[in-house]
Amino acid sequence: MGKNSEKILFLQVFSRVFAIFANIFQKYMRKIIHIDMDAYFASVEQRDHPEWRGIPIAVGFDGERGVVSTASYEARRYGVHSAQSVVVAKRLCPHLLVVPPRFKVYKQVSEQVHAIFHEYTDLVEPLSLDEAFLDVTNNRAGIELAQDIAMEIKQKIREATSLTASAGVSYNKFLAKIASDYRKPDGLFVIHPDRASSFIAKLPVERFWGVGPKTAERMHHMGIYTGEQLRQVSLQHLTEVFGKAGQVYYDFARGIDNREVIVERERKSVGCEQTFLEDLYKTSAVIIELYHTVMELVERIARSGFEGHTLTLKVKYFDFVQITRSLTVADTLTTKDQILPLAKRLLAEVEYSAQRPIRLLGLSVSRTSAATGSTSDEATWEEGWLDFEDWAT
Ligand code: TTP
Ligand code: MG
Ligand code: MG
Numbered sequence: 001m002g003k004n005s006e007k008i009l010f011l012q013v014f015s016r017v018f019a020i021f022a023n024i025f026q027k028y029m030r031k032i033i034h035i036d037m038d039a040y041f042a043s044v045e046q047r048d049h050p051e052w053r054g055i056p057i058a059v060g061f062d063g064e065r066g067v068v069s070t071a072s073y074e075a076r077r078y079g080v081h082s083a084q085s086v087v088v089a090k091r092l093c094p095h096l097l098v099v100p101p102r103f104k105v106y107k108q109v110s111e112q113v114h115a116i117f118h119e120y121t122d123l124v125e126p127l128s129l130d131e132a133f134l135d136v137t138n139n140r141a142g143i144e145l146a147q148d149i150a151m152e153i154k155q156k157i158r159e160a161t162s163l164t165a166s167a168g169v170s171y172n173k174f175l176a177k178i179a180s181d182y183r184k185p186d187g188l189f190v191i192h193p194d195r196a197s198s199f200i201a202k203l204p205v206e207r208f209w210g211v212g213p214k215t216a217e218r219m220h221h222m223g224i225y226t227g228e229q230l231r232q233v234s235l236q237h238l239t240e241v242f243g244k245a246g247q248v249y250y251d252f253a254r255g256i257d258n259r260e261v262i263v264e265r266e267r268k269s270v271g272c273e274q275t276f277l278e279d280l281y282k283t284s285a286v287i288i289e290l291y292h293t294v295m296e297l298v299e300r301i302a303r304s305g306f307e308g309h310t311l312t313l314k315v316k317y318f319d320f321v322q323i324t325r326s327l328t329v330a331d332t333l334t335t336k337d338q339i340l341p342l343a344k345r346l347l348a349e350v351e352y353s354a355q356r357p358i359r360l361l362g363l364s365v366s367r368t369s370a371a372t373g374s375t376s377d378e379a380t381w382e383e384g385w386l387d388f389e390d391w392a393t
Pocket of ligand 3: 036037128130131
């Protein structure tokens with residue numbers, strides 16, 4: 001064996017050993033909490049309108065094309081849920097009350113809750129208006145058990161906002177996120193390092209973070225229903241089927257997630273994009289898809305509380321050539337009525353035809369006017385529940 005290949009072998013062994021120790025360290029040293037508000041928008045509405053308490057309500061814009069942002073627990077019993085059309089929701093629950101959102105209030109409450117988080121640590125990573133990760137390994141209060149911190153935070157949220165939150169505690173983000181969902185509402189669930197393996201083994205794959213309905217279905221087709229079964233599949237097979245996400249699923253099945261809690265990942269833009277099943281060239285079809293993309297964008301802006309002034313349209317043609325068109329306005333772009341006309345204006349600047357059909361449409365809102373060309377192509381897989389790909393830079 002040559003000197004070089006010896007060196008490579010040594011490095012490989014070293015990095016493998018290092019990874020094993022790093023994982024053990026993470027497992028027993030890190031303390032991560034995930035907090036998520038219960039039925040967030042709906043709970044705020046029921047708090048502020050006592051007459052709506054105890055009855056099925058959905059937050060969203062009422063009408064033919066309206067979509068449910070979220071539903072109260074009373075409504076969920078009828079099968080009403082986020083991202084469902086209002087028409088379907090009313091069919092399931094005929095006496096459903098559909099109330100319009102008040103994003104300003106949701107943002108204010110979110111700020112109150114974040115102030116409470118920062119009493120314990122500055123390592124806070126917001127995922128959306130109603131949830132965040134906290135790394136409390138070294139916390140300000142010097143509290144030993146993360147579980148105790150989670151309990152205190154829940155209590156303080158209740159006192160400050162009259163709302164309930166659920167908390168998940170574990171040694172990484174993936175498990176903390178699953179844990180917060182496990183005993184909703186008003187839940188507190190701890191996944192101890194020693195219990196993680198058996199917990200994951202029994203976990204249905206659809207509860208894995210990043211596994212949306214489509215991925216779950218594909219896994220089911222492969223005969224994978226639980227964490228235990230996912231663990232039996234080789235890394236090679238998973239990456240063949242799921243691409244980059246395959247490695248993530250492989251690690252998650254083993255309770256491994258070394259991602260750090262990233263502080264105040266300040267968003268520069270919020271956007272979404274959609275690749276079509278077939279390339280489009282008819283104006284009517286393109287306009288319909290543009291409309292859907294605008295609706296999705298409006299939801300994402302609402303969820304993130306993002307305030308931006310520049311709208312960017314991204315078009316990818318059949319041959320993968322991509323162009324972007326932007327315009328900046330004085331108003332903060334948040335509503336459909338503001339964004340749709342601007343999006344149409346941008347689309348009017350774009351040429352397409354049967355010879356040059358469109359493969360993908362994307363829209364984003366960003367803070368500055370320098371957005372053109374800077375919108376990232378990298379889709380994040382954080383939330384797997386919609387057909388659209390998310391992009392955030
Ligand atoms: P979630 O935390 O996903 O849901 P939730 O808080 O309503 O309910 P849960 O108790 O299960 O956590 O989302 C937080 C808020 O984000 C939600 O109240 C409304 C908004 N939202 C949308 O507008 N559209 C969506 O598709 C989802 C999932 C959420
Ligand atoms: Mg929530
Ligand atoms: Mg949430």
